[in-house]
Amino acid sequence: LLQRQVEGAGVKVMVGEKVTGVKGRKKVTGITTGNAELACDLVVWATGVRPNTALAKQAGIEIGQLGGIKVNDKMETSIEHVYACGDCVQVWDQTFGKPCLSLLWASAKEQAAVAAANCLGEPRSYPGALSVVIEEIAGLTAVSVGATEDALRNAFACEDFTVQEQETQAGYLKVIADSQRILGAQFVGNYQGAGAVAAWMRQGISPEEIKGVLANREQLKWAPWYAHGASVAQLLA
Ligand SMILES: Cc1cc2nc3c(=O)[nH]c(=O)nc-3n(C[C@H](O)[C@H](O)[C@H](O)COP(=O)(O)OP(=O)(O)OC[C@H]3O[C@@H](n4cnc5c(N)ncnc54)[C@H](O)[C@@H]3O)c2cc1C
Structure with a gap:
């Protein structure tokens, strides 16, 4: 597409x-x-991003297997009272708990808030990375929330999920889920629902709960934003 x-x-x-x-x-x-x-007279390289860990290595801080600085859920490194956050760290995926690099601004900001709170003596935990990527490509917006099918199979060795797709005049939507949770969703064109999906995934709300709220007018009054994800919820098995 x-x-x-x-x-x-x-x-x-x-x-x-x-x-x-x-x-x-x-x-x-x-x-x-x-x-x-x-x-051609111009070459633009776009070949990915790698954590810069030179300073951490010099300080004797442990580096994870994916090449980022290893941190715990307080964003504390292997050296007590030394914290790290952002592109230089290796964190874990929120859904599977597997090590990952989350090289995104929103992740860096969330990790920084956790690191700062812990530095100031206010205990706070980072829940793990949830990837939300938004791109505008030749005038068409594409949004990916959570995992793609490819990432599930190859990075997370996960095969136990269902994939539902819908293509309309407004755009393309793919939802990947298991019985417990939404694992990912990709939107091209109309991306209404992407915010709701990200919130459902962040809060670990199951497909059954989502459909329950959407079907209940009283509950929907207290969570009107659920309605934004109605098109996604329709695709949940
Ligand atoms: C082209 C591009 C487009 C992107 N688009 C998006 C996007 O659309 N959405 C999104 O979520 N993310 C996007 N990102 C990723 C996002 O920019 C990063 O995830 C985010 O900036 C990471 O923040 P950070 O503070 O960890 O690192 P940085 O923003 O890289 O900041 C690190 C800072 O540390 C400084 N520094 C390095 N070494 C030292 C040292 N030894 N002493 C002192 N200072 C040092 C650097 O100069 C730099 O200023 C994009 C990145 C690129 C490159």
Whole structure:
């Protein structure tokens, strides 16, 4: 869907192609891939982000297996009273508790609040990372909350879930859930409901509870924001 949108804007999309070289001496003139040679005068690299842990390593602070600074739920490092937060830390996924890098501004902010509170002697725990990514691609908004199918299978070794999809004029929606919880949702175009899904996931509210509130006018009065996620709830098995 997104590829079609980008191509519609006149961009040639090549997937599964690895850049093997950049050509030009004083100025870039092209790139080579495994299968092609393309002329260009600008190259933009977007190849991911890595935690910068040099300072922590120098201080003898423990680094986790994913390359981020290891912290506990107080955002405290392996050295007592030394706290870390943001892109440099390795945290854990809220749903599965597995180690992850959450290289997002919202995560950094939430972790910073926890670290600051604990520094000031006010005990507070970080619940784990919940990924919310919003992108506008060639005029189309795409939102991903929680895990994708690919992440569930490959990063979390999880196969026990159902996937429901819906494509309408307004956009595309995919909801991934098990009987206990929503595991992820992806929106393209109309993303109404993304905020409700993030809140349901953060609070660990089960699909059954969500549908119960939406079906009960009295309860809905006290949680009107549930209604924003009605399109998502309809897809829950
Ligand atoms: C291009 C781009 C787009 C992004 N878009 C989004 C987005 O849309 N939504 C989102 O949620 N996140 C986005 N992010 C990620 C987001 O910017 C980061 O997750 C967030 O800034 C992390 O905050 P931080 O404080 O951990 O690190 P930073 O914001 O990188 O701040 C770290 C600071 O520490 C300083 N520093 C480093 N070493 C030292 C040292 N030894 N001594 C003193 N200072 C030092 C650095 O100069 C820097 O100012 C984006 C990132 C990039 C690169």
